[in-house]
Amino acid sequence: MRKREFRWRADRHQRVGPPPRRRPDRGQTAIEYLGWIPILLLVALAAIQLGIAVYAVQQAGTAARAAARTYSMQNGDAVGAGKAAISDWLADGTEISPSGAGVEEVTMTARVAIPSVVPGIADFGRATRSATMPVTDR
Structure with a gap:
């Protein structure tokens, strides 16, 4: 004996076929990204x-x-030695x-001086060490 397949029968008033498609959200994702971009930029800059x-x-x-070492050993140009030991863009x-x-x-x-990522926006002061x-025998 063969198994019977059971199929649902559509009601007379029920639509037969694929379910109705939802209308897509047009542009909502783009608007959400535009809202997050300024926040992400601020976090990256910080x-x-x-x-x-x-x-x-x-x-x-x-x-x-470097300045203390130069001054203690030679009593020479300690300021020049200190500035020569650091990056040029910070030495000024x-x-x-x-x-x-x-x-x-x-x-x-x-x-x-602590430089700013965005020039003219803020003064971050100075780093002091x-x-x-x-002093060794000279």
């Missing part, structure tokens, strides 16, 4: 600015150490000064 600020702090430490806004020069040790302080080195 991340880049944070990276530049951290790099400026690191460069200030490098300049202070860098101030290096001795904050304590004694007989046994010397302390040099470097102040590096100091380094102390023992």
Whole structure:
């Protein structure tokens, strides 16, 4: 004996065929992306600015150490040595000064201007680092 297949019969008033298609949302996705783009740009710029600020702090430490080392060993051009030790694009806004020069040790302080990602928008101040080195026999 053969199995019977059971088929639903459509009501007289029921539509037979594929289900009706929904009308597509025209342009909704594009509008949503346009709303998120400014937020994503701000987050990206903030991340880049944070990276530049951290790099400026690191460069200030490098300049202070190089200046203190040069001054302690040779009593030479410590400011020039400190500026030569850092990136050229940060060296222009860098101030290096001795904050304590004694007989046994010397302390040099470097102040590096933190550049802005968008020029003219904000002043992020200066990154300041100091380094102390023992004075060797000259």
